Amino acid sequence: MAHHDDPIFREVQAASLIGNLPEMLVADILASGKQATYVEVERSGEVTGHYVQVLADGEGEFWVECVSNNYLDGDRRLTDDQELTLFEIGFSAPDPLGGDHPNWWCNVHGVEGTMVAARMMSDALIKVFGVSGFDSVWVGHRELL
Numbered sequence: 001m002a003h004h005d006d007p008i009f010r011e012v013q014a015a016s017l018i019g020n021l022p023e024m025l026v027a028d029i030l031a032s033g034k035q036a037t038y039v040e041v042e043r044s045g046e047v048t049g050h051y052v053q054v055l056a057d058g059e060g061e062f063w064v065e066c067v068s069n070n071y072l073d074g075d076r077r078l079t080d081d082q083e084l085t086l087f088e089i090g091f092s093a094p095d096p097l098g099g100d101h102p103n104w105w106c107n108v109h110g111v112e113g114t115m116v117a118a119r120m121m122s123d124a125l126i127k128v129f130g131v132s133g134f135d136s137v138w139v140g141h142r143e144l145l
Contacts, residue, residue, distance in 0.1 A: 008140040009040070014125060015133030021118035024141075025054065025062065026111060034058055038140040039121065041129050047138075049076045050129045052121045060110045062117045065103040066124045068094035082128045089123045090116070 017039065024037060034057055041050040049072050055063040066086055069077045078086075083104075087093065091104035104124075108116045125131040 008142050009038075009138045010140075011136050012139050013133065014131045014135045014137050017137055017139055018118075018122045018125065018133075021121060022114050025056065025114035025117055034143065036140075036142055038138075039125065040138040040140075041125065041131055042136060042138065048129070049073075052124045054117050054121060060113070062108045062113050064091075064106045064108065064117045064120050066091055066105075066120075066128070068103045070094060070096070070098055070102045078128070085127050086124065089120055089127065091120065091124075 034055065036053065036055045038053045039051060041048050050067055052064070052066045054065070057063075067078075069083075072078065083093075086104045091106050092101065094103050094105065095101045106117075106120060108114075125137070131137060
């Protein structure tokens, strides 16, 4: 089991998270202020560096991201097939030099956008990172200033 020094993280089963993502994102719309939800993947107790995250601006806009090779090294880097899958899911490609978009990203809006964001995050976890329902993921949530 991975240890997170940041108390915002808790370990949950992937199936539970995926089933509750739309409601979590609607809650982010209803909350005042900017909210961020992070999902980190671990394998056999080792943090992989793979993550998806969503930032909600408190006004119905979501910024969905998935880690890119700008932040991954060695065998943790995404393969060409994984990157193609991210593109097929609906993510836009990252800037290879970091820039304004260092991760795979998508911007969605409104309550309808919560379903799109939830699907994109779920698809990335399942189709790109190979997470199954009984795998553990680490979920963090915080209000941004």
